[in-house]
Amino acid sequence: MMEIEASGSQGTSGVRNVTRKYLFDRMQSQNSPNLDEKLNSLQQELLSSEKYSDEQISALKHNFSHFKSQIKKKWLQVHKKEDVFLSKYKSWLEGGFELTVAAKPKRCGRPQKHFSDSGERSKRRKTAELRSTVKDKDFIMHAASVELIKSGKRDASKVLKDIQNSPTRATKYKKAFANTGKKERLIIGY
Known part of the structure; x- marks a missing residue:
């Protein structure tokens, strides 16, 4: 070439x-x-x-x-x-x-949405193949944790690891997050 x-x-x-x-x-x-x-x-x-x-x-x-x-x-x-x-x-x-220069063919149809802009159902559909081929869910969790660290989100990676190691930790995180939101709404006056 x-x-x-x-x-x-x-x-x-x-x-x-x-x-x-x-x-x-x-x-x-x-x-x-x-x-x-x-x-x-x-x-x-x-x-x-x-x-x-x-x-x-x-x-x-x-x-x-x-x-x-x-x-x-x-x-x-x-x-x-x-x-x-x-x-x-x-x-x-x-x-x-x-x-x-050969003309590049124009793409027809609806433009693709970025994954983060997609709804929950679309995200499930887009990840269905990955979820079905990878049987060990810890594998996916670890990969997500590593990617979070690489993108500079160390706290999110730590939370993901905590949830992976202790399933009851997820409930505690969820309650703490919900309580934080209530306190913020009281301070702002909603």
Whole structure:
């Protein structure tokens, strides 16, 4: 696969510009004995770098055939000497070659909601496969605890571990949390 991003710039028009020098270097890196085979390999590499429509493939082949004829002519003029070619046609090599960027398909349908924004029923549906494949619930609890620590929520991780180690602790946490809410409502005046 070809790494065009590193050497080209993509505009908003769905076209990516690369230099002819870049294409020349890619061509020279092909393991083919003659220029025609190298150019054909480069063309195949360009065509397989993205998922093009038939119309885009036709346009790319047309542009590449023009590049091909120019480079063959210039290559023969310098008697196939790379150093002479690079120095004589330096300004031509700095010119651009336009590659069409395959349009990304638009997603149809309703946009996906983030998990934390989903309702309780949706969360249960989304986690059903995970819950059915993992038989040991301590495994899930431990993974959640580790993720809480990684995200900086050490207190929540501690509460989760306490609940996991002592089931009666969960009831105590729930009562304490409910009482805290009542005291806050009395202070605020609800």
